Amino acid sequence: MISNPLTRAVRSRVRFWRHRAVFKALPEASGGGSRRWYSAPSRRGVSVMEEILARVVAPLPSYETRDKSPPPPESTSLEFMNYYRGLEKEDKVDFLSKLSQECGVDHKTVSELATKLLDTQRRDQATILQAEDRLRYSLTPRYKQLFSHVSRVEGGVKFLVDLRADLLEILTSKASENPHIRDLNGTLKSLLSKWFAVGLLRLERITWQSPCEILQKISQYEAVHPVRNWTDLKRRVGPYRRCYAFTHAAMPGEPLVVLHVALTEDISDNIQSIVREFATLDAEEDINKINSAIFYSISSTQAGLQGVELGNYLIKRVVRELQSEFPHMAQFSSLSPIPGFCSWLQGLLSQYRKEGRGADLLSEQEWREVEQALDSDAGTPPVDSLRKLIATGEWTRSEKLCLALEPVLMRLCAWYLYGEKRRGFALNPVANFHLQNGATMWRINWRADTSPRGVANSCGIMVNYRYFLNETTNNSVLYLQNKAVAASQQVLGLVSQFQKNSKL
Numbered sequence: 001m002i003s004n005p006l007t008r009a010v011r012s013r014v015r016f017w018r019h020r021a022v023f024k025a026l027p028e029a030s031g032g033g034s035r036r037w038y039s040a041p042s043r044r045g046v047s048v049m050e051e052i053l054a055r056v057v058a059p060l061p062s063y064e065t066r067d068k069s070p071p072p073p074e075s076t077s078l079e080f081m082n083y084y085r086g087l088e089k090e091d092k093v094d095f096l097s098k099l100s101q102e103c104g105v106d107h108k109t110v111s112e113l114a115t116k117l118l119d120t121q122r123r124d125q126a127t128i129l130q131a132e133d134r135l136r137y138s139l140t141p142r143y144k145q146l147f148s149h150v151s152r153v154e155g156g157v158k159f160l161v162d163l164r165a166d167l168l169e170i171l172t173s174k175a176s177e178n179p180h181i182r183d184l185n186g187t188l189k190s191l192l193s194k195w196f197a198v199g200l201l202r203l204e205r206i207t208w209q210s211p212c213e214i215l216q217k218i219s220q221y222e223a224v225h226p227v228r229n230w231t232d233l234k235r236r237v238g239p240y241r242r243c244y245a246f247t248h249a250a251m252p253g254e255p256l257v258v259l260h261v262a263l264t265e266d267i268s269d270n271i272q273s274i275v276r277e278f279a280t281l282d283a284e285e286d287i288n289k290i291n292s293a294i295f296y297s298i299s300s301t302q303a304g305l306q307g308v309e310l311g312n313y314l315i316k317r318v319v320r321e322l323q324s325e326f327p328h329m330a331q332f333s334s335l336s337p338i339p340g341f342c343s344w345l346q347g348l349l350s351q352y353r354k355e356g357r358g359a360d361l362l363s364e365q366e367w368r369e370v371e372q373a374l375d376s377d378a379g380t381p382p383v384d385s386l387r388k389l390i391a392t393g394e395w396t397r398s399e400k401l402c403l404a405l406e407p408v409l410m411r412l413c414a415w416y417l418y419g420e421k422r423r424g425f426a427l428n429p430v431a432n433f434h435l436q437n438g439a440t441m442w443r444i445n446w447r448a449d450t451s452p453r454g455v456a457n458s459c460g461i462m463v464n465y466r467y468f469l470n471e472t473t474n475n476s477v478l479y480l481q482n483k484a485v486a487a488s489q490q491v492l493g494l495v496s497q498f499q500k501n502s503k504l
């Protein structure tokens with residue numbers, strides 16, 4: 001925080017002149033009114049931000065006229081959007097903080113109506129229901145109406161999606177301690193969840209014949225296995241592959257979430273066989289080669305739609321699409337990365353080293369095999385050698401080391417995925433995503449991603465989250481309510497090996 005008053009004064013003057021520049025750029029307010037110049041702070045010291053909020057955020061209509069109040073002119077929404085777009089990042093924090101605090105719920109009215117509701121408890125049902133409805137209405141923040149009006153102008157929904165992305169960044173970075181920001185985010189998220197309900201989304205299959213700008217966006221948004229070039233992209237939408245996206249009429253030409261699928265004979269345990277550079281493009285003729293759908297990449301493209309669960313809906317919708325195209329298809333599984341495993345492992349190794357328990361992570365036999373494979377000099381403590389190996393990825397070049405480390409890394413990875421938690425849910429966000437969807441943690445695969453990125457992220461290990469269609473609903477409920485992880489015998493076996501061999 002800036003403590004020096006002089007610095008603060010200078011910054012506020014700079015921001016004032018910048019705001020003035022923003023208003024000079026504002027288009028003339030339509031609707032016949034004269035150009036509204038946003039003057040310097042008025043005599044009352046009202047800041048420019050408060051002036052614009054007073055203009056664009058209408059008071060909540062009275063309970064009696066709540067369904068009859070005409071919406072404000074479109075120019076008000078446009079003014080809000082133009083003003084916000086013109087703000088610098090740190091001014092957006094101030095503005096959203098003011099919007100959340102000064103244009104939210106009228107707390108005084110809420111407490112008066114809550115008291116009235118208590119007084120009516122001995123009255124008839126109709127009176128109580130009416131008092132409850134008044135109280136419910138009074139809990140509507142004023143900015144909720146503003147957002148509804150903005151959503152009706154062209155580009156308004158996309159503007160609000162981007163504004164929520166700013167809110168999420170403010171909350172994640174703790175750029176503002178204002179508790180009202182969280183409410184603002186919650187209100188906007190619930191509006192976006194309504195506007196982007198699965199019934200309003202359109203499933204589009206992306207092929208090589210799709211418009212170039214869509215293909216370009218699919219490539220640009222790919223967050224899991226970066227697309228190398230146009231040949232690579234052509235293969236990902238070609239034979240034995242499917243690429244689907246959800247789109248929305250309010251954001252034309254914008255794929256909201258993208259799912260890449262490989263059509264295979266069995267459940268893949270290796271990503272190179274799916275995205276390798278020189279796969280031939282044989283035509284999709286042999287139907288016997290298509291028994292499984294492997295979801296090998298899913299990416300949400302709009303940060304502001306985080307928490308709207310578009311990925312879950314897309315996976316379920318694509319399963320139905322594939323079942324209608326391939327009625328005999330019976331296996332649906334992801335082949336997922338394990339981002340964060342290596343950094344978690346490094347943290348574990350340094351913690352064990354600090355506590356002098358380095359030896360506990362591996363059995364004596366395993367340490368001997370690692371040291372033999374390393375030909376390490378006796379001076380280096382084995383945990384340090386292991387940390388260095390994991391950090392550099394060097395171990396993948398030695399067959400002996402790979403053999404020695406496989407059982408160790410596989411059980412550590414199983415524990416990381418199954419046992420490590422954040423607020424009771426899987427610590428690994430990708431595991432949490434698929435488990436929320438009701439998938440089963442089905443198979444952990446050694447040497448599944450031998451790319452430098454795969455080795456650096458997760459020691460080359462990947463995991464299949466399998467979608468057993470008749471179990472997903474129940475698995476999802478058990479996970480979300482009881483934090484119970486659905487896992488296969490292979491995973492549970494590795495976890496029990498960890499619990500026996502590594503005393504966490």
Ligand SMILES: CC(=O)SCCNC(=O)CCNC(=O)[C@H](O)C(C)(C)COP(=O)(O)OP(=O)(O)OC[C@H]1O[C@@H](n2cnc3c(N)ncnc32)[C@H](O)[C@@H]1OP(=O)(O)O
Nearest residue numbers: 295296297298299300306307308309310311336429432433
């Ligand atoms: C085949 C595969 O498994 S590919 C691996 C998954 N994809 C990626 O990691 C790419 C980056 N991530 C994303 O694009 C999105 O987060 C998705 C598609 C995974 C999920 O997006 P949505 O469907 O909109 O779901 P939503 O935003 O509600 O998040 C649901 C869960 O996804 C997980 N998740 C959220 N953000 C991320 C992220 N950046 N990276 C990975 N997982 C994430 C979290 O566990 C989240 O649960 P939480 O909200 O309780 O923390």
